[in-house]
Amino acid sequence: MSSVIETRGLKKRFGRVRALDGLDLTVASGEVHGFLGPNGAGKSTTIRVLLGLYRPSGGTATVFGQNPWSDAVALHRRIAYVPGDVSLWPNLSGGEAIDLLCRLRGGTLDAAAYRDRRAHLVDAFQLDPTKKGRTYSKGNRQKVALIAALAAPVDLFILDEPTSGLDPLMDAVFRRELQAATSEGATVLLSSHILSEVEHLCDRVSIIRAGRTVETGTLAQLRHLTRTEVAFASTGLTDADLAGLAARIPAAHDLVLGNGTPRAGIPRAGTARVSFTADSDALPEVLPVLADLRVQGLTVAPPSLETLFLRHYREDAPSPAPSTGPLP
Amino acid sequence: MNALWPLLRLRIHRDRVQLPIWIAVFFGLAALVVFAVDSSFGTSIERQALMRIAVGSPTILIFRGEPQGADVDAVAFFLIFAFLATLVAFMSTFLAVRHTRAEEESGRFELIAATPAGRLIPLLATALHGIVAALAAGLAVALGLLAGGLDGAGSTTTGGAVAGTGIAFLGVGLLAGQVMHTSRGANGLGAALIGLAYTLRAFGDAGGTASADGLSMSSAWPSWLSPIGWGQQTEAFTTNRPAPLALDLALAAVLFAVVVLLQSRRDLGTSLIGERPGPQHAPRTLSGSLGLAWRLQRAPMIGWALAGLVFGVLAGTLGETVVELVQSSAQVGEALARMAGGRASIIDLFTDTIFGLVGVIAAAAATQAMIRLRQEEANGSAELLLALPLRRGRWIFDYLLVGTVSIALVLLGAAGGAAAGLASSSEVAGTADTTARVASAAASGVAQAPAALLVLAIAALLVAFVPRLSTGLSWGVLFVSAFIGEFGELFGLPDWLLNLSPFTHTPTIGAADVDSSGAWWMLGLALAGAVAAGVGIRRRDLAL
Numbered sequence: 001m002s003s004v005i006e007t008r009g010l011k012k013r014f015g016r017v018r019a020l021d022g023l024d025l026t027v028a029s030g031e032v033h034g035f036l037g038p039n040g041a042g043k044s045t046t047i048r049v050l051l052g053l054y055r056p057s058g059g060t061a062t063v064f065g066q067n068p069w070s071d072a073v074a075l076h077r078r079i080a081y082v083p084g085d086v087s088l089w090p091n092l093s094g095g096e097a098i099d100l101l102c103r104l105r106g107g108t109l110d111a112a113a114y115r116d117r118r119a120h121l122v123d124a125f126q127l128d129p130t131k132k133g134r135t136y137s138k139g140n141r142q143k144v145a146l147i148a149a150l151a152a153p154v155d156l157f158i159l160d161e162p163t164s165g166l167d168p169l170m171d172a173v174f175r176r177e178l179q180a181a182t183s184e185g186a187t188v189l190l191s192s193h194i195l196s197e198v199e200h201l202c203d204r205v206s207i208i209r210a211g212r213t214v215e216t217g218t219l220a221q222l223r224h225l226t227r228t229e230v231a232f233a234s235t236g237l238t239d240a241d242l243a244g245l246a247a248r249i250p251a252a253h254d255l256v257l258g259n260g261t262p263r264a265g266i267p268r269a270g271t272a273r274v275s276f277t278a279d280s281d282a283l284p285e286v287l288p289v290l291a292d293l294r295v296q297g298l299t300v301a302p303p304s305l306e307t308l309f310l311r312h313y314r315e316d317a318p319s320p321a322p323s324t325g326p327l328p
Numbered sequence: 329m330n331a332l333w334p335l336l337r338l339r340i341h342r343d344r345v346q347l348p349i350w351i352a353v354f355f356g357l358a359a360l361v362v363f364a365v366d367s368s369f370g371t372s373i374e375r376q377a378l379m380r381i382a383v384g385s386p387t388i389l390i391f392r393g394e395p396q397g398a399d400v401d402a403v404a405f406f407l408i409f410a411f412l413a414t415l416v417a418f419m420s421t422f423l424a425v426r427h428t429r430a431e432e433e434s435g436r437f438e439l440i441a442a443t444p445a446g447r448l449i450p451l452l453a454t455a456l457h458g459i460v461a462a463l464a465a466g467l468a469v470a471l472g473l474l475a476g477g478l479d480g481a482g483s484t485t486t487g488g489a490v491a492g493t494g495i496a497f498l499g500v501g502l503l504a505g506q507v508m509h510t511s512r513g514a515n516g517l518g519a520a521l522i523g524l525a526y527t528l529r530a531f532g533d534a535g536g537t538a539s540a541d542g543l544s545m546s547s548a549w550p551s552w553l554s555p556i557g558w559g560q561q562t563e564a565f566t567t568n569r570p571a572p573l574a575l576d577l578a579l580a581a582v583l584f585a586v587v588v589l590l591q592s593r594r595d596l597g598t599s600l601i602g603e604r605p606g607p608q609h610a611p612r613t614l615s616g617s618l619g620l621a622w623r624l625q626r627a628p629m630i631g632w633a634l635a636g637l638v639f640g641v642l643a644g645t646l647g648e649t650v651v652e653l654v655q656s657s658a659q660v661g662e663a664l665a666r667m668a669g670g671r672a673s674i675i676d677l678f679t680d681t682i683f684g685l686v687g688v689i690a691a692a693a694a695t696q697a698m699i700r701l702r703q704e705e706a707n708g709s710a711e712l713l714l715a716l717p718l719r720r721g722r723w724i725f726d727y728l729l730v731g732t733v734s735i736a737l738v739l740l741g742a743a744g745g746a747a748a749g750l751a752s753s754s755e756v757a758g759t760a761d762t763t764a765r766v767a768s769a770a771a772s773g774v775a776q777a778p779a780a781l782l783v784l785a786i787a788a789l790l791v792a793f794v795p796r797l798s799t800g801l802s803w804g805v806l807f808v809s810a811f812i813g814e815f816g817e818l819f820g821l822p823d824w825l826l827n828l829s830p831f832t833h834t835p836t837i838g839a840a841d842v843d844s845s846g847a848w849w850m851l852g853l854a855l856a857g858a859v860a861a862g863v864g865i866r867r868r869d870l871a872l
Binding site for chain 2: 048051052053054055072073074076077079081083085086087088089090091092093094095096097098099100101103104105106128129130131132134135145148158
């Protein structure tokens with residue numbers, strides 16, 4: 001698979017602020033790529049570099065093998081963009097804004113197809129296209145930009161938190177319409193904070209923090225990076241049983257015995273609990289031991305993306321270790 | 329009520345730069361008018377000549393006021409009051425809209441109204457703030473006149489009249505904020521009502537009855553329908569009667585009561601005149617950045633062209649009056665000749681002088697068109713546009729084009745107005761002279777284009793190279809250039825400073841030999857500037 005977006009060591013400085021500090025991003029053709037990171041990590045800056053709105057201070061960036069800064073106009077014929085915070089023209093109606101944006105992109109050349117598609121989307125998103133730009137709520141402005149992006153076929157969608165402000169119903173419409181667009185072979189770069197959206201839509205994910213990529217891979221690969229949480233009640237177990245636990249389960253990490261320091265999130269009303277985390281692929285070795293102990297109240301929490309993201313999003317998280325870098 | 333003081337302080341804080349500038353302008357104008365009367369019409373005979381002509385020419389009365397004798401102070405009041413009153417009216421309506429409808433439009437009012445301040449306390453804070461501002465403007469006028477050497481009673485009356493007008497239009501602005509859905513619409517309605525008030529008193533003054541000595545008049549009834557007229561009826565420096573100001577306060581009280589009633593009954597975000605729905609589909613013309621630029625600037629462009637038309641009519645109809653004025657006072661003639669910079673037909677020179685102002689209006693229209701591009705960038709809609717296959721050079725070129733069309737429309741309006749004015753003027757109508765005058769007016773119009781185009785190109789350069797500063801700098805360049813162009817010679821500024829302003833290089837139509845080399849230079853520079861701006865905007869980041 002050839003890559004549609006490719007950045008290597010991308011840097012962008014604003015005065016003394018390093019918005020991007022060596023960002024690597026590869027988006028393969030036809031994939032839906034989740035682009036995640038805490039606020040201020042550099043997601044929107046990256047997107048603006050990819051759109052030729054910002055000129056990089058260092059490193060390289062290519063889109064469809066072309067330079068996004070110098071070949072902007074040619075590239076933009078193949079790209080649809082939805083910004084995170086859509087500003088419309090106050091005295092243009094939503095319908096006018098949609099038509100203007102699509103005409104500028106050249107997406108209205110097939111007039112009949114455009115008309116049908118636009119009518120379908122206006123209906124699906126339940127947008128009133130006669131309202132003036134200034135009277136739309138945030139969600140409705142977002143819908144205008146989404147309809148303009150989806151109304152004509154393109155090769156690449158760049159979506160910066162496209163569903164912020166949409167209700168869950170419209171969220172579902174968006175997912176459906178985007179999947180319809182990608183089934184025709186379009187590539188998507190989707191910046192988002194909504195993990196369910198990412199799980200639902202994305203093939204691969206890149207997590208960035210402080211202007212650098214800290215994690216890239218498929219969702220399955222990323223899940224491997226998180227551990228499964230295992231907990232059970234300690235009633236009926238002898239101290240010896242418990243003491244031997246660490247030795248019997250070499251895969252266990254962060255072992256907390258029932259009388260140890262309390263941990264948040266573990267209910268301990270009446271009875272003490274034992275908890276530990278295990279590498280997800282080590283789980284088969286753990287289960288026989290637990291069965292042997294005849295543990296009660298067993299809970300096994302699957303690896304959640306949330307844990308992974310929280311680990312990377314937290315301010316005090318250690319700097320990205322090179323060893324966990326991009327997976328193959 | 330605990331919320332009142334913080335809200336009032338917030339308003340004062342937000343206007344901490346803007347209001348002092350307004351107030352300094354009021355002081356400066358009041359102080360300067362005394363100086364201007366003294367220097368242009370120094371003797372009693374000159375002033376009597378001036379006032380006799382004024383009493384006899386409705387066109388002058390329309391733009392000035394109610395003549396009240398030929399003393400320096402009365403002449404100063406006659407010349408300046410309508411202008412000061414119009415200014416304070418704009419200050420007050422803009423202030424009222426800025427702190428009410430604009431806040432509601434932006435969503436900030438919702439935040440405030442959700443606090444214990446509720447819906448009415450912010451309104452009260454705006455009213456108090458506006459009253460304080462109007463009183464400050466009045467005080468500045470009174471102090472300015474005193475500084476010019478006029479007596480205390482008349483100065484106080486004038487200041488009071490300015491403050492009264494300001495308070496009356498504060499009510500007008502607050503009402504406009506209830507009626508219209510957007511701050512732009514409310515400001516437009518406010519400006520239209522100011523125009524109405526000005527026109528009513530213009531009719532009243534033009535249709536007034538002259539006194540036996542031909543130096544004073546008493547205005548006709550339409551003046552009494554206008555807050556600006558009420559201010560004039562205080563007859564400051566002659567009778568000094570404050571009674572008409574009670575009408576200002578009464579109007580303000582009634583309007584404020586209506587506004588409170590409306591505000592306490594209506595929903596958030598609604599207005600008396602609601603938002604009309606727009607079309608479902610874009611018209612064919614709205615299919616590119618030129619169509620968009622045209623659409624965004626269409627309404628302001630019409631306004632600027634109308635302003636050009638008004639000045640054109642003024643130039644066309646006032647010509648004869650000026651000839652009379654010049655024949656009655658050698659010094660005035662010299663002053664006019666000095667302003668126009670040559671010794672040719674006085675009417676042509678006068679027309680050309682007025683067209684100098686038209687040139688400034690054209691440049692302002694063009695600057696606004698270019699600043700619109702910057703606003704598109706700053707408010708984020710340009711991000712949507714520039715992510716499309718739109719060349720940035722093309723983008724700025726489209727706004728340059730709309731700016732050029734704005735200039736053309738203003739100049740065309742002015743030339744048309746001048747032609748209509750000359751044709752309707754009784755003495756020269758239908759003669760070969762009229763044709764020559766109209767041709768001269770048209771030439772004056774064309775002559776303004778290069779300077780306006782250069783100002784447009786400078787604005788484009790600023791947008792391309794210093795986007796974040798460009799709005800303020802562009803208007804600053806225009807203001808300073810216009811000031812140097814209009815008043816530079818009068819104030820005896822050095823040549824190098826005069827040469828900096830595009831407007832001083834505009835050819836003087838009507839002068840003995842017309843020197844148009846400056847015009848060609850400016851056209852060349854404007855073209856070079858436009859090209860440089862087109863290159864520059866491609867080389868920079870989007871500046872939000």
